Amino acid sequence: MQRDRASIIHLNVTDFAAAVAVAKDPQLADKAFAIALEGSARRVILNPSRRAWDEGIRVGMPVTLAERMLPSLLILPPDVQATNKAEQIITSVVQTYTPHFQCDKGGHVYLDMSGTTRLFGPAVDSAVRIRKEIRERIGLDGAVAVASNKLVAKIGTRTIRPFGLAQIREGEEASFLASQDIGLLSGVGQAISSLLRVAGITQIGQLAQLDDEQTIAFLGKKGLALRDAARGLDRSSLGPSLAKQRQIIRKVSFAEPILDHASLKAALVSAAEDASLQMRSENFGCSLIHLTLSWSDGRSSEASKRTKEQWILDQDIERVLWEVALQAVNRRVSLLAFTLRLSDLHPALGQSDLFIPTQLERSSSLQSAVDRVRTKFGPAILCHATALCHAH
Amino acid sequence: MSTILIGTSGYSYTEWVGPVYPQGTKSEEYLAHYAQLFPTVELNFSYYRMPEATQLALMHQSAPSLLFSIKAHQSLTHSIEPEHWREQATLFRRSLEPLLAATVLEAVLLQFPSSFHYEPERRRYLDSLLRVLSPLPLVVEFRNGNWYNNRTLDSLRERKVAFASLDLPSISGNPPVMDVLTAPLAYLRLHGRNKETWWGSDAASRYDYLYSDKELAALLERIRSLAVGADTVLVYFNNHRRAQAVINARRLRQLLAQDKGGACKEIVQASSISM
Numbered sequence: 095m096q097r098d099r100a101s102i103i104h105l106n107v108t109d110f111a112a113a114v115a116v117a118k119d120p121q122l123a124d125k126a127f128a129i130a131l132e133g134s135a136r137r138v139i140l141n142p143s144r145r146a147w148d149e150g151i152r153v154g155m156p157v158t159l160a161e162r163m164l165p166s167l168l169i170l171p172p173d174v175q176a177t178n179k180a181e182q183i184i185t186s187v188v189q190t191y192t193p194h195f196q197c198d199k200g201g202h203v204y205l206d207m208s209g210t211t212r213l214f215g216p217a218v219d220s221a222v223r224i225r226k227e228i229r230e231r232i233g234l235d236g237a238v239a240v241a242s243n244k245l246v247a248k249i250g251t252r253t254i255r256p257f258g259l260a261q262i263r264e265g266e267e268a269s270f271l272a273s274q275d276i277g278l279l280s281g282v283g284q285a286i287s288s289l290l291r292v293a294g295i296t297q298i299g300q301l302a303q304l305d306d307e308q309t310i311a312f313l314g315k316k317g318l319a320l321r322d323a324a325r326g327l328d329r330s331s332l333g334p335s336l337a338k339q340r341q342i343i344r345k346v347s348f349a350e351p352i353l354d355h356a357s358l359k360a361a362l363v364s365a366a367e368d369a370s371l372q373m374r375s376e377n378f379g380c381s382l383i384h385l386t387l388s389w390s391d392g393r394s395s396e397a398s399k400r401t402k403e404q405w406i407l408d409q410d411i412e413r414v415l416w417e418v419a420l421q422a423v424n425r426r427v428s429l430l431a432f433t434l435r436l437s438d439l440h441p442a443l444g445q446s447d448l449f450i451p452t453q454l455e456r457s458s459s460l461q462s463a464v465d466r467v468r469t470k471f472g473p474a475i476l477c478h479a480t481a482l483c484h485a486h
Numbered sequence: 487m488s489t490i491l492i493g494t495s496g497y498s499y500t501e502w503v504g505p506v507y508p509q510g511t512k513s514e515e516y517l518a519h520y521a522q523l524f525p526t527v528e529l530n531f532s533y534y535r536m537p538e539a540t541q542l543a544l545m546h547q548s549a550p551s552l553l554f555s556i557k558a559h560q561s562l563t564h565s566i567e568p569e570h571w572r573e574q575a576t577l578f579r580r581s582l583e584p585l586l587a588a589t590v591l592e593a594v595l596l597q598f599p600s601s602f603h604y605e606p607e608r609r610r611y612l613d614s615l616l617r618v619l620s621p622l623p624l625v626v627e628f629r630n631g632n633w634y635n636n637r638t639l640d641s642l643r644e645r646k647v648a649f650a651s652l653d654l655p656s657i658s659g660n661p662p663v664m665d666v667l668t669a670p671l672a673y674l675r676l677h678g679r680n681k682e683t684w685w686g687s688d689a690a691s692r693y694d695y696l697y698s699d700k701e702l703a704a705l706l707e708r709i710r711s712l713a714v715g716a717d718t719v720l721v722y723f724n725n726h727r728r729a730q731a732v733i734n735a736r737r738l739r740q741l742l743a744q745d746k747g748g749a750c751k752e753i754v755q756a757s758s759i760s761m
Contacts (some may be wrong), residue, residue: 131682219704233715253636254666259711261663263656266631270662273604273635285682 100240101208103221104247105188105228105235106299107201108256109153111172112141117233119174127168130157131403138173140404144256174381174402174438181234188226191220196200196332199378199440201236204244204332218261218338225259242267244329245280252278267326272299281320286291289313298324341437342380351390351428358429362419363412363480365434368473370411371465373436379404381438383411385418390428397421404440407461411436414480488713491553491592492739493526494676494731503566505729514548521549524735526592528555528722529674529712533597535641536561536577543584550699552587555593555625555673563598575618580601582622593673594619595626595650600659604632608615616645625650625673630663642668650674651712653705657679665712670721676705676734678725693729697734699741706741 109115111129116122126149129141141158143153149164161167161411166229179394184203188195191214194206205224207217214220238281239250239260241442246267250260262270271279279298285473293312297299302324304312309321345367351357373380384398397418405411415434423429467476497520503511507519510540520527529545531537536559546552561567585591596615602608616624625641625651627633642649648669653676654660665674678695697705712720723731723737 215700215704219707222704222707225711226707229714253634254639254664257715258666259663259708260634260666262660263658265658266662269631270634273632273637275636277634 178436204271225446348429378439379406380436384435388431491526493524526553537581592747670717672716696730
């Protein structure tokens with residue numbers, strides 16, 4: 095069978111958490127409100143409502159600044175239960191169209207509609223119907239785009255958001271991208287955007303025109319991936335779906351059974367650093383930390399902790415993990431192994447740069463610096479002092 | 487609540503006498519007959535010849551129930567003369583006064599050709615034109631794909647100017663499909679999907695196309711999506727060669743009526759989520 099041409103659909107429910115809040119309580123529709131973590135030292139806006147957006151409130155903005163700008167701004171905590179339920183309903187809709195789909199957190203869904211034309215008609219018609227079904231079932235509207243790959247479909251929805259339909263024909267990806275704002279390209283955050291602006295590059299097409307030499311001179315070798323993206327090149331396939339409950343897992347088996355807390359803590363810190371580095375590199379934060387301990391007598395115990403907010407930084411994850419471990423360590427038997435799971439992954443704050451960190455807060459700046467070093471030289475090059483005894 | 491109005495692009499076609507208008511109908515009677523079929527029409531003679539107020543007043547008199555959209559004169563969109571366009575815009579605007587006074591003017595369509603590129607000079611011109619014609623209910627149609635970007639959409643939103651959605655043959659050189667609400671008014675132009683004759687043939691052959699029921703059903707879904715958030719959705723068929731526009735417009739109205747049990751008005755309400 096001939097492969098359908100532009101057959102990737104991207105559905106993007108803009109400012110998902112805020113949209114879910116409105117769907118749950120329609121009275122919020124006319125109010126300026128924003129979703130933000132509670133009680134965090136680094137309290138920033140996660141999702142502004144449309145009304146708040148119109149007033150200049152943006153993702154990543156410190157809550158204190160947002161409240162100064164708009165004193166009437168209502169701050170709501172994330173409603174993980176409601177967003178999870180909305181995601182489940184979205185998944186149930188899309189899986190009736192194709193078995194090949196990827197439900198990312200935050201209201202992003204990709205579908206590969208290859209081979210479905212005889213069943214459902216052109217992909218663009220399916221895109222319209224999927225949007226309608228989701229709107230009618232849970233009151234969430236969004237932007238849908240159809241293109242030949244995920245990258246272009248995603249830029250399509252970013253172009254038209256918050257609502258609408260776009261279809262980009264195969265072979266016309268580069269011309270479609272050419273006049274789009276450079277900020278719509280994944281991997282271009284504040285820092286790279288500023289860098290490009292200095293060179294007068296404000297549109298994706300201008301970046302696409304750079305040759306290898308110019309790109310490396312200007313952005314370094316990592317810039318080549320960004321330049322290729324600007325040309326609409328993307329061979330990535332759809333990843334695991336939400337149905338498979340995406341999580342980051344680390345399993346650690348001790349060379350010899352251990353009994354002391356210090357050794358356990360060291361191993362946990364080491365595993366947490368490793369797992370959370372991967373999580374941040376995928377631009378996620380987690381809301382659930384789960385630990386399973388395997389004892390020398392063949393039994394196991396487990397404990398977990400959940401937040402309505404999000405854990406992103408090593409310092410938070412390590413602290414919570416140790417609290418979880420203390421709940422699970424309820425026996426006087428030697429410990430053979432443990433399994434750490436970081437679950438309920440949600441996109442971390444806003445659009446991040448592909449290779450230049452933008453966080454300005456001290457702890458997150460430190461975290462970014464640590465991540466950079468560990469990514470470049472390997473996780474073992476830099477670790478928490480507590481973890482050293484596990485490493486040796 | 488959103489009102490969906492369906493009609494055709496133009497009404498004055500001699501080849502419609504017989505299939506649409508009774509045999510022997512004179513050209514000055516076309517519009518009255520048309521008004522018995524559809525609630526709205528997109529006037530396109532105004533593109534070729536600058537309309538006059540008296541002419542539009544007479545048209546309204548001959549079809550009082552009809553709501554009008556009108557295509558802007560070519561001197562404002564295709565053959566723009568930097569020295570004279572403001573004068574032309576003033577003339578065009580003045581001609582609309584009878585329709586404005588009778589509150590039967592739904593939209594003013596500014597249709598720009600594919601040669602109208604996304605360039606600073608053209609952008610400045612468009613900005614000036616929109617200012618001069620404000621606060622008319624303006625709709626902009628671009629045939630050049632480079633205008634289909636986030637900055638254009640944001641600018642139209644700021645100005646509350648509608649972005650025309652198009653249905654065209656899916657072939658290279660045509661702009662992408664893009665349905666985006668940038669104003670309380672949504673506007674969909676259906677040009678047919680005749681791939682073979684789209685490029686390099688005369689205008690009549692280009693629009694020689696009959697939408698199938700399946701295609702109309704899919705278009706209806708697009709229209710219903712546009713209706714979410716819009717006060718009014720205007721839908722015009724431009725596949726006029728052999729009166730297919732009339733056949734398709736009638737059929738789409740039937741489908742819409744079957745769908746919601748009303749003629750061409752539907753209530754759109756967002757459902758709510760209970761969690």
